[in-house]
Amino acid sequence: MHHIVIGAGPAGVTACETLRDLDPSARITLIGDEPEPPYSRMAIPYLLVEQIDESGTYLRRSNDFYARNRIDVMSMPVSSINPADKVISLSTHDTLDYDRLLIATGSTPVQPPISGINLPGVHNCWNLADARAIATRATPGTRVVLIGAGFIGCIILESLHKRGIELTVVEREDRMVPRMMDEAAGGLLKRWCESKDITILTRTGVSGIEQEGAGLSVSLDNGDTLAAGLVITATGVQPNTGFLQGADIDIDQGILVDNYLETSKADIFAAGDVAQGRDHPTGGFVVQAIQPTAVEHGRIAAANMVKARSVVHRGSLNMNILDTHGLISSSFGQWMGVEGGDSAVLLDQDRYLYLNLQFGGDHLVGASSIGYTQHIGVLRGLICSRAPLGAWKQRLLDDPTRLMEAYLGSVQGLA
Ligand SMILES: Cc1cc2nc3c(=O)[nH]c(=O)nc-3n(C[C@H](O)[C@H](O)[C@H](O)COP(=O)(O)OP(=O)(O)OC[C@H]3O[C@@H](n4cnc5c(N)ncnc54)[C@H](O)[C@@H]3O)c2cc1C
Structure with a gap:
């Protein structure tokens, strides 16, 4: 054989x-x-x-x-x-x-149809050859433009920023991680990044990249331009x-x-x-x-x-977990909800806390969270098991943080 x-x-x-x-x-x-x-x-x-x-x-x-x-x-x-x-x-x-x-x-990686995308100094961050090229250019103080704030873009963002560069993220959609979290959560993540001196431009596209001296000039569709020593694309x-x-x-x-x-x-x-x-x-x-x-x-x-x-x-199970300067965000399954389903949302803007549970009938079908690290395993378990929640559904609608009790009660049968 x-x-x-x-x-x-x-x-x-x-x-x-x-x-x-x-x-x-x-x-x-x-x-x-x-x-x-x-x-x-x-x-x-x-x-x-x-x-x-x-x-x-x-x-x-x-x-x-x-x-x-x-x-x-x-x-x-x-x-x-x-x-x-x-x-x-x-x-x-x-x-x-x-x-x-x-x-x-x-x-x-998909190459976005942008003029200048093949210029030296414009890279994906997909393989070891890309990583070597990025490590050479992303030295402390270098201005870096990251195109795309999806899941991969946000993973790269974290490590780029730790290299001491000046980072601007350009995202065409209205929020960060648009295929992972809703507007409220994406907005919270954006505010967190801005508090760490990362510039986040949402609802903004890149229209072209040109060589300018030893560096690059990135033109935005709002008419602005950004000087950069390195451009990284993460657009799917x-x-x-x-x-x-x-x-x-x-x-x-x-x-x-x-x-x-x-x-x-x-x-x-x-x-x-x-x-x-x-x-x-x-x-x-x-x-x-x-x-x-x-x-x-x-x-x-x-x-x-x-x-x-x-x-x-x-x-x-489709799931994404991100660590952005210590702020952990996650999304699981049908985090965007299902037709006719119920949801429970908890948002604490000041403490960067967000929890969104999505129910389909008697089951938890999806969830997204920011700042709730202790619940990640339980969320996965509840969604994967498709355990009928029974009385726990209403309790979770009243207080979404009671996830561990709900897991023990409905999946483990302990309550
Ligand atoms: C920077 C970065 C961070 C990531 N972080 C996470 C994360 O935190 N969590 C997560 O879940 N996922 C993450 N991912 C995504 C994850 O890496 C991919 O989902 C995973 O690599 C998929 O594995 P795979 O084996 O299907 O494909 P790959 O890892 O892409 O491997 C496929 C291999 O096949 C080779 N190949 C292609 N065509 C041919 C051919 N014709 N002949 C021979 N060989 C060929 C490719 O070159 C490649 O080496 C990340 C990705 C990147 C780039």
């Missing part, structure tokens, strides 16, 4: 590890296209603040992990797949036969599916998979940022593009590659 895994990120590496556990005699090939050993993008912010070195980003720390587990690692882009013949082609035109194939090729990602042209695999926002993470082609599975998998609690199929989902996908896809339809993917 030859298992091929394309993509050496968290989904691909977890899958290979699971394949080896479940299929001791199989041949396993892991194919990436980056020069470094498989690493975690999530660790890049820690690299930027020099909390770790590059080796600290590696997904498996011991040098011999892959050899010990008899996983052949190749660094070579896969250029096409032929499902009928069960063959993949590499960019060298070499081919490899597979019995089961996993596509875990992740996503790539798109799944890496280009090489699948001609493979006739069903693709929507990402590669469509069933409840076993198998694609529309037999013996081809997909996992991680590239896959449009089941969402918990909606039951719909979405691209979540977060690492916990990638790892969960990788593990389940691998189990089903070894033994067909052995493990059902019941859905991953």
Whole structure:
């Protein structure tokens, strides 16, 4: 049995590890296209603040992990797949036969259509090469413009600011993290950042970037310009599916998979940022593009590659957790609420506290919070369990902070 895994990120590496556990005699090939050993993008912010070195980003720390587990690692882009013949082609035109194939090729940052986006000094913050370039330019006192205040933008914001730079964030939408939190919470986060001397421009677009002397000049759609030594873009990602042209695999926002993470082609599975998998609690199929989902996908896809339809993917919970200068914000599931649902909201502007619970019938279906760190595990547990809240629903509507009691009462049956 030859298992091929394309993509050496968290989904691909977890899958290979699971394949080896479940299929001791199989041949396993892991194919990436980056020069470094498989690493975690999530660790890049820690690299930027020099909390770790590059080796600290590696997904498996011991040098011999892959050899010990008899996983052949190749660094070579896969250029096409032929499902009928069960063959993949590499960019060298070499081919490899597979019995089961996993596509875990992740996503790539979207390049906003802005003139000057390819100038030197304009970077994504997506891979280790980007991190090196940013570390070279983002020296204390440098003016940095960050385009995009979504989840990834806000993660980068934290580490950039810790490097002692002068930071301006430009966000087209009306608030920070618009796909993670509502206006009240986004506004609170913005005020917090401003109190830390970060300039946040919402409802503002970038219309162009030009070279100006040794630096850059960023034109805004309100007519202003910003001088910058470094511009970083974080305006969303798109799944890496280009090489699948001609493979006739069903693709929507990402590669469509069933409840076993198998694609529309037999013996081809997909996992991680590239896959449009089941969402918990909606039951719909979405691209979540977060690492916990990638790892969960990788593990389940691998189990089903070894033994067909052995493990059902019941859905991953979409969740985002941010630490912005010590202010922790989080969002889970259907944080924006559901039609006909109820909600409970608590807002304390002065103490930067916010808690928003969303109910669908008798269940908690989503939540967002700022400043309530002690409730993060409980929120996840309540949403994932889909436990009927019974009398606890009204109690939570009256006082949303009683989450722990509600969890113990409804999920653990202790009250
Ligand atoms: C700065 C930063 C911070 C982040 N922080 C968080 C966080 O705090 N929490 C969180 O949940 N998520 C975070 N993320 C997102 C998280 O990193 C991704 O969701 C995760 O990496 C997805 O894993 P993956 O294995 O699906 O894809 P990836 O990690 O993208 O790995 C896919 C690999 O496949 C390779 N590949 C692509 N095409 C081919 C091909 N044709 N042939 C061979 N190889 C190919 C890619 O180069 C890549 O190495 C962060 C991302 C960034 C950039």
